[in-house]
Amino acid sequence: MPLRVLPGNLEKIKTHCNLCAMQCGFKLWVEPRNNQVIGLEGDEEFPTTHGLMCVKGSHSTQQIHHADRLVRPRIRETNTDPWTTVSWDAALDFCAKKIRAVQDRHGRSAMAVFGGGALTNETVYLLGKWARLAVKTPHVDYNGRYCMSSAAAAQNRAFGVDRGLPFPVSDISKAKFILLIGANIAECLPPLVDVFKEARAAGALVYTVDPRRTETARVADKNLAVRPGTDLALGMALLQTVIAENRVDEKFVRAHTTGFEAARLAVQAATPEWAETITGVDADLIRETARRFASAPTAMLLSSRGPEQQSKGTETVLSFINFVLATGKIGCPGSGFGTLTGQGNGQGGREHGQKADQLPGYRKIDHPAHRREVAAVWGVDESEIPGPGLSASEILRAVADKKIRGLFVMGSNPVVSAPDVGRVRAGIEKLDFLAVTDFFPSETTELAHVVFPTTVWAESPGTMTNLEGRVILREKAVDPPAGLRPDWEILCDLAERMGVSGFSFRSAENVFDELRRVSQGGIADYSGISYDKIRQEKGVHWPCPSETHPGTPRLFLDGRFWREDGKALFHAVHYRPAAEEPDAEYPYRLTTGRVLEHYLTGNQTHRIPPLESRRPAPWVEIHPSLAGKIGVVTDGKIRLTSRRGTVVVSVDVTDTIRPDTIFAPIHWGGDACINLLTNPVLDPLSKMPEFKVCAVKIEAVP
């Protein structure tokens, strides 16, 4: 819907960035006569970002008319054959036939479906429905397992609901003390930096917890330079400190929580001195952090992938939530626990049924009443909905073990982003059938048997749910290249060929209307949200259970939580080390993460010259003392080896990193892919891989 028509026939279309969970508000400049997006500006009226954006967003329109865009479907019998470009009908028939062939030979559960957090709510909803009712497999999961699953598992357990930020982004500026754990907002969610600046201008202190002094240190007062993989000890010591110093908000704990006594007993020996030996963070600094948090009038603890992407990520987040609950700093504006969601629709992507254990509206797939509610809207018998399936990493492991023989990927690039990627790639290469839907070729499309091209975000409408649970609308700005279909339509076309009803949608809005109905009464209730309401109100926070309901920007007000008894639950957690600790052979800790210019596997940013020229090649960060020991200087080459693989990269020598730690960005595939080294061990509760720590050795390459 054009905002207004400008002279020269230029229209400005209000929409949002297609990358991270900030979902910055944009106005795209469109020349309707030649169907071109020629630029963009920030949308100052969008309440979350007020016109702000980062360098990736400002160049994001270069994706739209990019020469590398996939525009015609293509197929091949084996993944070493040359490609044949075919009509849509031929590609859809081929895909439906291949899925049937895999299932006829190996059973229904030999097919798996792999989704993503970049997809719209409409698409993730249909992907889950399609997997269950058309493919009839339990195995559907998505890349958010690698992203939000530990924080989600912890929030569900402690609060009975998982909304990344249970308050609007603007509330962060009301906090007087902010503890930011394993989050590099300056590079990953840059518009948040302004909110932190506002908080500091109003007198807030900001402490970060990161093995590196990152760009984010510019808006922080102190950094707790934790050893990778040890945040759980820190969380336990923070709780131990407030208990030992009588700083617990007993009135809050009594009225609004259960389980405190068990959590208290579990941290009795977790003194700051004990935590110092594990984390490497000075005991006095741990004590000071706990005191400042507890004594500030308002305080917030925000976590991101640093502490979460660990084989004990869920318990680590639970240890932070224990600490926040004990201090009573939750349930009023300016206080609380939150996790910073990463992908554009990382939030909505984990609510509407593309997870192996889940049905739409954040319902549970093994809950009889939930199954009945969803079956009623789908018009099927409850027994037709399969039970829980394998999670993302487990699917890829089953592919490597040849238990899963066919895979349908929509919106992910697992041949770069999965842990121990050498094994993942070898498994995917041997699949009987791989279908991939993407708008650019990727390392994963290169191994496929059928590739469906799809629209980019400016070519089809759809809703996304940002990091604060605000459901927003991406408007269509231009027509796609001839014949190209949005993801949801590809699923409907396939369902039709598979002889399954319930997929005859005419528009994304049509799909959203069914999603609204099916989410009604669920935890993530979207039933009162419509496209028009989103347009009028600049986004609506879920839950929104009726058309007259204003939406819910803040959860837990006055200490009302979403568990059955209305209380938050403390958890007794116990320390254990990372799955792979350094030893004589592999003496250093490797951790991985992001830089400003590139996005995830880089498939969308390596193609954008102003981004690529700033960060053209991979590297790792090491400390001067380690560089001296192995005899290497900045831009010199090193060989980095773990028990799973080896990469050769150049180094950036910097004293901003711990001497025992090596940091590598994740944005490259092929021989330089850092996931050749990472440990695929999973958090048993969330199934999150241990991306943030494994043991490595390092040698200079002459």
Ligand SMILES: Nc1nc2c(c(=O)[nH]1)N[C@H]1C(S)=C(S)[C@@H](COP(=O)(O)OP(=O)(O)OC[C@H]3O[C@@H](n4cnc5c(=O)[nH]c(N)nc54)[C@H](O)[C@@H]3O)O[C@H]1N2
């Ligand atoms: N530029 C850019 N922005 C992005 C993305 C991107 O790829 N590029 N991706 C988006 C997505 S999907 C996500 S999930 C978010 C991620 O956003 P973040 O979580 O902020 O990103 P990371 O760089 O993975 O990790 C954050 C920090 O954790 C630190 N760290 C490493 N190991 C540990 C540890 O053991 N403990 C602690 N406390 N810290 C540790 C790293 O040094 C790093 O500075 O970013 C989103 N935004």
Ligand SMILES: Nc1nc2c(c(=O)[nH]1)N[C@H]1C(S)=C(S)[C@@H](COP(=O)(O)OP(=O)(O)OC[C@H]3O[C@@H](n4cnc5c(=O)[nH]c(N)nc54)[C@H](O)[C@@H]3O)O[C@H]1N2
């Ligand atoms: N070592 C290490 N590994 C990590 C991480 C880490 O910190 N360390 N972080 C993990 C995290 S948090 C994440 S989120 C994952 C992400 O891992 P991936 O999902 O593999 O990452 P992307 O590069 O976003 O891949 C998305 C693909 O889908 C395409 N795409 C984008 N939008 C759409 C769409 O709307 N429709 C379709 N059909 N395709 C689309 C893109 O072109 C791209 O090829 O990586 C994880 N891997």
Ligand code: SF4
């Ligand atoms: S990448 Fe994230 S921060 Fe940057 S413009 Fe897009 S939504 Fe905003």
Ligand SMILES: [Mo]
């Ligand atoms: Mo992520």
